[in-house]
Amino acid sequence: MKYTSCIHLEHGITFFSNSVQICCISSHQGGGSIVEIQDYRGELIDWDLFFEKRNQLRENTRNGIPPKKCMGCYYLKEQDWNTENYIDEVLIGHFTHCNCNCIYCYTEADKKFFNANKTYNIYPVIKDMIDKKILSKNATITFGGGEPTILQEFEELVYLLLDYDVYNIRIHSDGIKYSPAIEKGLKLGKITLITSVDSSSEEIYKQVKQVPCFDKVWENLSKYANAKNGLIRxxxxxxxxxxxxxxxxxxxxxxxxxxxxxxxxxxxxxxxxxxxxxxxxxxxxxxxxxxxxxxxxxxxxxxxxxxxxxxxxxxxxxxxxxxxx
Ligand code: SF4
Ligand code: SF4
Structure with missing residues (x-):
């Protein structure tokens, strides 16, 4: 059915440290950040209730009334949308701790707090989505937080997704900690690794990232680059x-x-x-x-x-x- 909507509104989910939202997009006029579950701490999701609420938003959008928070968002497109209930856009961003210290990061406001902020284990939630066939194998799974490679469940979670045969996993990592799971996913051609270096010299790296890891990061990037097939940016x-x-x-x-x-x-x-x-x-x-x-x-x-x-x-x-x- 053809109408103006967006991939996140139709089939997206975003996990933050204390909420579940539709997406993480926010630079447009409407401001985004549509919260679906408040005070969320990693509980298994009641998918019947989830889709009941989501379908109300989708139906309004189909009738030309998208959420006000979507106003001006470039993700809105007129096309045929699949009206079935499944998820194929996932943002895993429930963690805020990081081994880097970028001056532009939202965590810069209170680094101590964000590094100490205890998060939940998202592995059971993703496993539940797989077991209940809520998660499409065509899904794009994006990791962004915090630094995912220092997340306790990270390696196990990536292997779970690789075994499920999801082939579009996007991982935003600062590249400071080397991850065997990322290397495996790159070799299989199922992972895109994005590492923000923001510089080409040690001096500017230090100014932006505020950690002495310039050589380590480029060394790890070269090592990942040897794992052919996957895409690194x-x-x-x-x-x-x-x-x-x-x-x-x-x-x-x-x-x-x-x-x-x-x-x-x-x-x-x-x-x-x-x-x-x-x-x-x-x-x-x-x-x-x-x-x-x-x-x-x-x-x-x-x-x-x-x-x-x-x-x-x-x-x-x-x-x-x-x-x-
Ligand atoms: S239109 Fe934009 S703000 Fe609305 S759900 Fe889609 S990406 Fe998010
Ligand atoms: S690597 Fe990412 S999460 Fe870590 S400080 Fe930089 S912007 Fe923030």
């Missing part, structure tokens, strides 16, 4: 005033290639982007254009734009279109 979050030199960006592309990695991702620091969205300085466009237009010169095969960078691109296209009309 080094990511660069552009932080104006910190790592915004074209030289640093060019060296990042070069270092990525030299590490045996052929894919990148690009984004812009969230708070800065939200504050400056209507007034982006020209030099930011220059860096954006260089990354998106010249990455192939470094023998990099693809560049994925994350939420803010994608919004910057769409905003600019919209402005150019309105001027030419």
């Amino acid at each position: 080094t990511k660069y979050v552009l932080i104006p005033g910190v790592n915004d030199s074209l030289k640093e960006v060019k060296n990042w592309l070069q270092k990525t290639y030299e590490s045996g990695i052929r894919h990148i991702a690009f984004d812009i620091e969230d708070n800065w982007f939200k504050a400056r969205r209507e007034n982006i300085p020209q030099y930011i466009y220059v860096i954006f254009d260089f990354v998106t237009e010249c990455y192939k010169q470094y023998n990099i095969d693809s560049c994925e734009l994350y939420e803010r960078a994608y919004n910057l691109k769409v905003d600019r296209e919209n402005k150019l279109n309105s001027v030419s009309q």
Whole structure:
């Protein structure tokens, strides 16, 4: 059936440390963050009740009334949607502890608290989704938190998903701790690993990440890169005033290639982007254009734009279109 909706609204679930939400998207006008279960601490989910509530939202959306929090979200698309009840977009983000210390991270507000914040074990919940055939084998499972590799259940959970034959597992890891489960998933071609290095020099790495792990991370990335088949992206979050030199960006592309990695991702620091969205300085466009237009010169095969960078691109296209009309 054809109507305007989004993949998360139809078949998504997002696990946070104290809630279950539809998605984690929030940069658009409506603000996102639609909570489905409050005060959630890892209990098994009553799927009949879950889909009863979700179907109400889906039906409203089908009738042209999507949730207000979805207003302006670029995920909304008109297409045929499968109206059956299953999940095929999962974000596992129920943990906040991390062995890194990025200056742009939400945990920076109170690192001690977020590192000490006790989380629940999500393994039984995912196992229940598999046993009850709620989780589609075509699902995209994304890990983002916190740092997943230091999560107690991480290795066992990745092996569970690999055994279930899910083939699109996206893991955001800082690359400080090497994970045999990630290596296995890369070898099987079922994992995409995204590591935000945000720099190409030890000095800028230290400024952004606030840990002395520059060499360790690149060493681990090269090791992962030897596990052929899977896809690895080094990511660069552009932080104006910190790592915004074209030289640093060019060296990042070069270092990525030299590490045996052929894919990148690009984004812009969230708070800065939200504050400056209507007034982006020209030099930011220059860096954006260089990354998106010249990455192939470094023998990099693809560049994925994350939420803010994608919004910057769409905003600019919209402005150019309105001027030419
Ligand atoms: S439209 Fe956007 S905010 Fe709404 S559920 Fe989809 S991704 Fe989330
Ligand atoms: S690696 Fe991720 S979770 Fe850890 S501090 Fe950096 S942004 Fe935050």
